[in-house]
Structures are given as structure tokens and as C-alpha cells.
Amino acid sequence: MKIAILGAGYVGLVSGACFAEFGVQVALVDKDASKIAALREGRIPIYEPGLDKLVADNVRDGRLTFPDTLEDAMEGVEAVFLAVGTPSRRGDGHADLTYVFTAAEQVARAATRPLTLVTKSTVPVGTGRRLIELVRPINPDITVASNPEFLREGAAIGDFMRPDRVVLGTEDNEHGQRALETLRRLYRPLYLIETPIVATSLETAEIIKYAANSFLAMKISFINEVADLCEAAGADVHDVARGIGLDGRIGRKFLHPGPGYGGSCFPKDTLAFARTAVDLGTPLRLVETTIAVNDARKEDMARRVIAAMGGDVRGKRIAVLGLAFKPETDDIRDAPSLVVLPALAAAGASVVAYDPQSMGFARQAYPASTEFAPSAMAALADADAAVLLTEWNEFRALPPDRLKAVMRGDVFCDFRNVYDRKSMIEAGFKYTSIGRP
């Protein structure tokens, strides 16, 4: 079986490498020629554990190729996946579908045989229909399908190979039958591990993706608010999370409190979902509130640091550990650090930051006054306060008394609850964490 994927970004590259690993012949194309050139030389533009090896193995075995043109890539394919970006449109928060429509039109023009055009990019409900209206007049042999991805950065390969479910949205006609048959064949290796397949309409599949991400975001905003309540009441949010999460109807995952969710999906998708709902006359108030709670939370983290330092950080040196929106990624998109660092700098602090992976991006994204340290310990040296924003494993291993010894001050704001409260206090810290007494 042969497929093409348009867009060698995060989703396209991971999906391409994984489909190739399933034994499918995959041609990956991107309008950015330098990206393709780099991939051909074995350089992977993103940091994702295991991806470099998976790409290299499948390139070596000839299952994954990077042709120059879309026409070359589409030679003999049964399906073309769109994995192009759908960023937030400036001004209104809707998903910007320019790349999706441009790519779809190119595929329709280049297709020489019947094929299924599959959206992997996250697209608002109704996009599949619009794609049909766009491509069918150009090429009546094209059918449109929706196959949303649920990959987590840092765990994307495992998530692709062992998904909780595969969602396949297709047209309710002969075209759709053909598409469903093609996609089922593509995912056949997953039948061995009994992965449930949710076969549904285009509209339903599109909503599943947004509803899943919004629900998870809502869970996080919920536990973050409960964490504040726990602090005020002298309770422990981790025990609350465990106590409620053991109820199978609630589930234990995504109840870890922190400085607010970030990343390339939750902020963008919750916003687009809320906007679509308003347009359809059915506002999603819980999603709107989830967004507002999360935005406010990031701002509040900076205020907490300032409060922990007695209300004035002017001239103080503050070490920030972790910039990425979560560990095991170099991604800082919508990370809490993008709000916290500027707020601390604006309040007059001098900020010194360290992150194990995202320092390259970081240099362009933070206030010009930000200093970058080569290690956690170097960042902490002579700092008046420390703020932990990302729970990288290497931070967990730092012994509290060593942390205390290199620092000048004694304020430690642990916004991921990485450290043991008692040990930090024993080491002499004024220790602030999230939702613990």
C-alpha cells in the first residue's frame, strides 16, 4: 500500500514514520525545500524521543521517501494525508485553513486515479464538507475523510503505535465506503492489539478531536482551581486528585495541577472550538471558562513569585528552571514561561533561565534582558529565588540542600510539585508549591 503525506511538521513526520514502520510505502512532501533537504540527510527538525531512529530505519529500508514534488509523491497512492498547520487566525481565534485548502486543491489537480484525501490536521467541523465542494468539481474521483490524531509530544510514537482508538470519519455514500475500506487497511496492524476503530461521519470525527482536547483542558483547569481551594483550606490536591480519580467515571489522568496548560494543541483547539460553537449558535460555556481560567492562571504564577518574595522583586535575581510547555519536548508554544518571564522582568527582576531542550527557541522568545544559563545549577547560582515551570526529570534529581547551598536567597516556587515539601523546608527554603498545605 502506498500513501503520501503533505506537511513534514510534527504530525506529518511522526505519522509518516509510523505508517512506514507498519509496512506502508510513505512519500512525505513539504513546501519548505530546506526541511526536505535536511530530512534526506537524516536531520530531524524537531526533538521527539525515538523519531530519529524510526525515520532513519524506514528511509534505509526504502519505505519512507521525501520526493521533490507532489506529483512524484502521488505516483500510485491510494490516500493522501494533509498534515499541514492550522494555526490560530490572528484576530478571531478561528483555525486558519489557508494551508489545508491550498494543499487540497493541489492534490485534486495532481491526482491521476481515485484516491482518499484525509485530514490529519485539526480542522473545525464542516471543513470536510467544504473540502468536498472544493475538490470534487476539479476531480470527481476524490473522496474526503477525517482521521484526527491524538499524539502527545514526547510520547508521540508510542501513542501512534498503541492508540486508545482510531477515529475514521467518512462520507455517507459509496465514496465513503471506499475511503473507510482504504483507511481500515492502512491501520490493520492495530487490529492485532485490538484497537477500537470509531467509524463515523466527517462532522462527527471533526468534533471528536476538538471535544477530546477541550475535555482534557477542562480537567486541567478544574484541578488547578481545586488546587487553589486546597491551598486556602489547608488540604492536599494530590490526595484529592487520587481520591476522585480512582472513580472510574472520572479517571486519574490529567488531574495534575500546575502553572496552566500550554503547547501547540490545547490553547489553539479550545479557542477554535469555542469560536465555532458561537458561530453555530451553541456556545460552549465550559470551554470558554476553561480558556479564561487557564489564561488567568499563567498570569497568576508571576504574581505568586512576587508575593513569595515579599511583594517586590526589583533588582532581584530569579532563576527559572524549565521553559518548554512540558518535559521531553523543545516546544515553548503557549508555554506558561512565555507569560511568567516577561511579567517578572516587567516587575524589575533580572531573570536567568535554563531548559534542557528549548534554549534555541527561547533566545528569540523572551525579553531581551533574559540571561540563559548552561545548566540548572548555573542558573541557580547566586539567585534570590527559583521558579520551577517544567517538570524535567533532571530537576527532580537535584538534592534540596545542594540547591539551597548555591542560591543566595531562600525562595523556591515549585509550580509542578516536583519536590518533597518537607525536605525543601528542612533544607531552609521558603517553599511554595501548588495546592498543598
Ligand code: UDX
Ligand atoms: C495534547 C493531547 O494530549 C493530545 O492528545 C493532542 O493530540 C495534542 O494535545 P500535548 O500538547 O503534546 O498533547 O501535551 P499533553 O501531555 O497533553 O500536555 C498538555 C499541557 O497540559 C501541558 O502544558 C502539560 O503540562 C499540561 N498538563 C497535562 C497539566 O498541567 N496537568 C495534567 O495533568 C496534564
